[in-house]
Amino acid sequence: MTQRVEKLQAWMKENDIEVSFVTSSENVFYLSGFYTNPHERLLALAVFQEKDPFLVCPGMEVHDAKRSGWEHEIIGFSDIENPWDLVSNSINKRINGVSKVAIEKEHMNVERYEQLTTLFSGAVFVSAEEKLRKLRMIKDAKELKIIEEACALADYAVEVGVSEIKEGKTELEILSAIEYALKKKGVSEMSFATMVLTGANAASPHGNPGLTRVQKGDLVLFDLGVVVDRYCSDITRTVAYGDINDKQKEIYDTVLKAQLASLEASKPGATAAEVDLTARKIIADAGYGEYFPHRLGHGLGISVHEYPSMTEKNQLVLEEGMVYTIEPGIYVPEVAGVRIEDDVFVTADGVKILTKFPKELQIVK
Numbered sequence: 001m002t003q004r005v006e007k008l009q010a011w012m013k014e015n016d017i018e019v020s021f022v023t024s025s026e027n028v029f030y031l032s033g034f035y036t037n038p039h040e041r042l043l044a045l046a047v048f049q050e051k052d053p054f055l056v057c058p059g060m061e062v063h064d065a066k067r068s069g070w071e072h073e074i075i076g077f078s079d080i081e082n083p084w085d086l087v088s089n090s091i092n093k094r095i096n097g098v099s100k101v102a103i104e105k106e107h108m109n110v111e112r113y114e115q116l117t118t119l120f121s122g123a124v125f126v127s128a129e130e131k132l133r134k135l136r137m138i139k140d141a142k143e144l145k146i147i148e149e150a151c152a153l154a155d156y157a158v159e160v161g162v163s164e165i166k167e168g169k170t171e172l173e174i175l176s177a178i179e180y181a182l183k184k185k186g187v188s189e190m191s192f193a194t195m196v197l198t199g200a201n202a203a204s205p206h207g208n209p210g211l212t213r214v215q216k217g218d219l220v221l222f223d224l225g226v227v228v229d230r231y232c233s234d235i236t237r238t239v240a241y242g243d244i245n246d247k248q249k250e251i252y253d254t255v256l257k258a259q260l261a262s263l264e265a266s267k268p269g270a271t272a273a274e275v276d277l278t279a280r281k282i283i284a285d286a287g288y289g290e291y292f293p294h295r296l297g298h299g300l301g302i303s304v305h306e307y308p309s310m311t312e313k314n315q316l317v318l319e320e321g322m323v324y325t326i327e328p329g330i331y332v333p334e335v336a337g338v339r340i341e342d343d344v345f346v347t348a349d350g351v352k353i354l355t356k357f358p359k360e361l362q363i364v365k
Contacts, residue, residue, distance in 0.1 A: 004030060004031050004135060005031055005047060005053060007135055008020060008031065008047055008131065008132075008135070009047060009048075009049055009050075011131050012047070012048075012049050012102065013049050015100070015126070016099070016100055017049075017100045017101065017102045017126065018048065018049060018095055018097075018098045018099065018100060018101065019046060019047070019048060019091070019095065019098055019101045019102070019120070020046070020047040020101070020102040020103075020128050021044055021045075021046055021101060021102070021103050021116060022044060022045040022046075022047065022103075022104060022128060022132070023042075023043060023044045023045075023103070023104055023107055023108055023112065024104050024107040025037055025038070025043060026302045026303050027045075027104065027128075027132050027136075028043055028044070028045045028055070029230055029302060030132070030135070030136055030302055031045055031047070031053075032045055032055055032065075032068065032070045033068045033069045033070060034055065034057070034064070034065045034068035034069075034070050035068075035230050036057060036058075036061050036064065036065075038057065038058055038061075041057075041058045041079075041083075042056060042057075042058075042077075042083045042084075042087075042112070043056070043057050043058075044056045044087070046087070046090070046091065048094055048095055051094040051095060052072045052073065052094075053072050053073075054072055054073035054074070054075060054090050055070055055072065055073070055074045055075065056074075056075040056076075056077070056083055056086065056087055056090075057074065057075075057076060058076065058077065058079075059076035059077050059078045059081075060076075061076070062074050062076035073090065075087065075090060084115050084119070087119070088119055091119065098120045098123050099122075099123055099124065100123060100124045100125075100126060101116065101120050101123050101124070101125050101126070102125075102126050102127065102128035102131075103116065103125055103126075103127070103128055104127075104128055104129055104132070105125075105127045105128075105129065106127075106129055107129075113125075133306065133307040134307070136301055136302065136306060136307070137299060137306070137307045137308060137319075137321075137322055138319060138320075138321035138322060139301060139321050139322070139323050139345070140321070143231065143301065143323075144323070144345055146228055146229045146231040147228075147231050147232075147233065147300070147301070147323060147343070147345075147354060148354055149228045149229075150191075150225070150226045150227065150228040150231055150232060150233035151233040151235070151343050151354040151355045151356075152356075153182065153185065153187060153226040153228065153233065154224060154225055154226050154233040154234070154235040154343075154355060154357075155235065155355055155356050155357040156181075156182075156185070157178050157181070157182055157194075157222075157224050157226065157235075158222050158224070158235060158237050158357045159357065160177060160178050160181045160182075161174055161175075161177070161178045161196060161222045161224075162222075162237075162239055162362065162364060164177045164178070165214055165220055165239070165241050165364045166214065167213075167214060167215065167216060167241070168213050168214065169213065169214050170210070170211045170212060170213050170214075171196045171197060171198055171201070171209035171210055171211070171212050171214075172196075172209050172210060172211060174196045174214075174220075175194050175195075175196045175209050178194060178196070178222075178224065179194060182226065187226050187227075187228075188227075189226075189227040190224060190225060190226060190227065191224070191225025191226060191227055191232035191233060191234055191304040192224075192225060192234075192304050194209070194223075194224040195207060195208075195209055195221065195222065195223040195224065196209045196220070196221070196222055197209060197212075197220070197221045197223075197337065198212055198213075198214045198215075198218045198219075198220045198221075198241075199212065199214075199215060199218040199219070200333070200334055200337075201337070202218075202219050202220065202221040202238065202331075202336070202337030202338070203331040203332060203333050203334070203335065203336060203337030204331065204337065205293065205294060205329060205331055205337075205339070207337075214241055215241070216241060216242035216243075217240075217241070217242050217243065217244055217245070218240070218241045218242075218244075219238050219239070219240055219241075219244060219248055219252070219336055219337065219338060220238065220239055220240075220241055220364075221236065221237075221238045221337055221338070221339060222235075222236065222237050222238070222239075223235070223236040223339065223341070225304055230302055231301060231302060232300055232301065232302070232303065232304040233300070233343055233354070233355070234300055234304055234325050234327075234341065234343060235341055235342070235343065235355045235357065236327055236329075236339045236340060236341035237340065237341075237357055237359070238252065238255075238337070238338045238339060238340060239361070239362040239363070239364055240252075240361060240362065240363045240364065241363075241364050242363070242364070242365065243363065244336075244363070247335060247336065248335070248336040248338075249361070250286075251288065251330045251332065251335070251336045251338050252336075252338050252361050253361075254282065254283060254286040254288060254330060255283070255328055255329060255330050255338045255339065255340050256340055256359060256360070256361070257282055258278075258279035258280075258282040258283050258328040259279065259326055259327075259328050259340045259341075259342070259359070260359075261278050261279060261282055262275050262276075262278050262279040262296060262326045262328065263326055263342065263344065263351060263353065264278075264350075265278040266318065266326065266344060266346065266350065266351045267318065267346070267349060267350045267351065268317075268318055268319055268320050268346060268348065268349070269317060269318065270317070270318050271314070271315050271316060271317055271318065272308050272309065272310045272311065272314040272315070272316045272318065273311065273312050273313060273314050273315055275296060275310060275318070275326070276295060276296040276297075276310050276311055276312045276314070277312050279292075279296050279326075279328040280292060280296070280312060280328075283328060283330060288330045288332070291330045291331050291332050292328060292329060292330055292331075293331070294329070295309060295310055295311040295312075296310040296311070296312075296326060296327065296328060297310035297324050297325035297326045297327050297341070298310060298324060298325055299322070299323065299324045300323045300324055300325055300343055301323060308322060308324060310324055310325070310326070318346055319346060320346050320347060320348055321345075321346060322345070322346040323343065323344065323345050323346075323354075324343075324344060324346075325341055325342065325343055325344070326341065326342050326344060327339055327340065327341030327342075328340065340359055341355075342354070342355045342359075343355050
């Protein structure tokens with residue numbers, strides 16, 4: 001964590017930023033090792049160019065912050081205290097005459113911004129997001145190992161889901177079996193709300209599982225992820241229950257072809273746009289371009305959606321150490337919905353595929 005704070009401090013020095021006031025749970029965790037969801041209470045990490053940083057959190061969580069390994073000052077506050085008074089005192093002990101402050105503009109609410117403008121009267125506020133995103137975009141060996149564990153559990157979850165498919169079972173019944181099996185393995189949190197969608201529902205990219213029952217001839221789509229030590233995985237697989245028709249098979253084969261080609265195109269030096277367009281062209285050439293409505297993928301780490309964004313407009317050059325998803329899909333209402341998604345780690349000459357569950361069309365009898 002010390003190296004991460006030092007990288008932020010180096011950026012601050014380069015840009016004449018006296019204070020960075022980091023407030024999102026994910027970025028506080030990235031820099032400090034301490035994670036909490038403070039709900040409406042204040043959570044923040046204040047970083048200075050030279051002075052020691054400090055962490056502010058609800059008083060009931062100070063012990064947990066210490067156990068996380070954070071070695072600098074921790075300011076805890078009770079529900080009847082004004083934390084901003086405590087923040088002001090700690091800042092004034094460290095620095096005077098602040099002219100530029102970095103904040104997470106996309107995360108901070110207006111009330112807290114106004115508090116900071118009072119603390120730093122006349123200061124210019126700049127965004128810390130871009131720097132923090134770039135820092136988090138490149139994963140180290142420890143981060144990769146955790147994500148691999150999360151991916152292995154995601155593979156297991158899909159395996160459980162496929163084994164639960166039976167005629168007449170509802171989406172929610174299958175979903176609950178998946179999450180119960182994961183709970184027995186010690187998983188306490190999913191990366192996002194698990195999706196099990198069957199038949200026509202699978203043609204909704206972000207559908208909501210419900211009481212729809214699996215029927216013969218359905219494509220069943222699983223989209224889920226598991227959190228391990230605050231790092232996320234994200235996998236999608238689509239399987240058939242019983243024999244499917246030729247159009248459904250054509251859609252599946254097109255998505256698989258696009259996904260495999262995008263994996264092949266992923267390597268250092270390629271751009272996110274090139275990888276996205278590799279899949280998009282295959283799907284468009286097959287006549288389904290209008291039915292692929294979303295980006296090819298997204299970065300993955302502490303957040304299930306982080307940088308880079310794998311879009312046809314993003315000219316970001318891929319680098320070794322990035323982790324992102326490759327998840328093309330085709331969604332034709334009342335016909336079929338298919339998405340195939342893997343998590344990948346960029347290596348020196350390509351990618352390492354972290355999610356291993358088979359992608360060839362599986363027909364569950």
